[in-house]
Every structure is written in structure tokens, then in C-alpha cells.
Amino acid sequence: DAGITQSPRHKVTETGTPVTLRCHQTENHRYMYWYRQDPGHGLRLIHYSYGVKDTDKGEVSDGYSVSRSKTEDFLLTLESATSSQTSVYFCAISEAIRDRLNYGYTFGSGTRLTVV
């Protein structure tokens, strides 16, 4: 999807195990985002990054951490997965000028995570 890839596409993991999802972009965009999508809740922001090593929390950040050591990669980690974190996770990229979005996000294809 327009230079943004997520891996893995599907993952099943056990409760209590750590899980890392990867988002990779080739667009050199400064802004990267992690959202989760659940029935009845829509898309909710977990964390986002506005540059290398610059990140901020979204509305559902508890239980998640992120890292961005390179412009092209944004990692989402579930330190100890719980069943409530079963969801579809989307990464997105964008650009902004003076913190105002230039245009809408471009989304990846998603990662379906099941915690059993």
C-alpha cells in the first residue's frame, strides 16, 4: 500500500508473551501511527511518532510501547499480551506542517493479532 508494509500479517500468541509488530515505510514521511480496530469502537489511536525517537501516546496506550530508531521503521510492542489486545492493528503514515496534517493518512494492510 503506497510504500507502507506491516509484518506479520497474522499472529496468534499466548497470554503473557511479548509481541512486536513492525511497520516499515519507504515514503520518508515524518509521522507514523499505530491504531487498533475493534468492532463497535472503530479505529483508535495507540501511539504515534513525529520523528526519530519522538513519540506520543494516543487514547488507548496502556499496555503498549513503541520505538522509532529510524525514519522508516515504527515498532509496536505488547510487553505482556492480554486477550483484550486481540484486535486488528493498522499502521499509518502522513506528513504535517507546523503540526497540521498536509493530507490524510496512508494505511498499511493491517496485522490481525489473536491472544489466546
Add this chain to the structure above:
Amino acid sequence: GESVGLHLPTLSVQEGDNSIINCAYSNSASDYFIWYKQESGKGPQFIIDIRSNMDKRQGQRVTVLLNKTVKHLSLQIAATQPGDSAVYFCAVSGYSTLTFGKGTMLLVSP
């Protein structure tokens, strides 16, 4: 923070009809609005956007209307086709993040 609502879970139309999907937002400082389409098993795809200095914007078969007075926007799809069947989300931006509505599933029957 921003909230985005007026959630109509499902809209069923006949092929060839015009479809209208609505969205409301809460923050009068929001200045950028986007509609996305999501097909099953895929990520959301950009359809059309509008900034707060405009009331209307048209694309190919789609029109977005923005009423800042009542904080409402709508997506109109002309001559709806079976390929338009998907979930449609509005998204609202104040700064560098988007807040999404819960989505409306558009079902198009032949």
C-alpha cells in the same frame, strides 16, 4: 478531545441510487476532514478530503459537504455501484492526528 459520531451502522441502497453517509464532530477548532473507504480484510483507503475554508468538494462520483455551523459533514456517492460496498469512515483532524468515526457499512444490492 475530539469525538466523532452520528453512527449509522448500516446503509442499504439499490445499485444506481445516490448514497449519503453522515458524520458529526465535536471540536469547532477541527480544520481538516477526510472520508475513508475500507473493504473487507484491507486497510482504510483515502476517498476525499476537505478543509475548513471550504463547504463542498467534489471528486469522481463523490462529494463531501461540510457544515461548520452545526459541525456536520457528509459523503455523497452518486450512482452507487456494487463495488462501492464497504465500510466508510469519516476522520477529523485538529493537529497531527486523526480521530475516526465508528463507520457506516454501505450495502449495495443489484
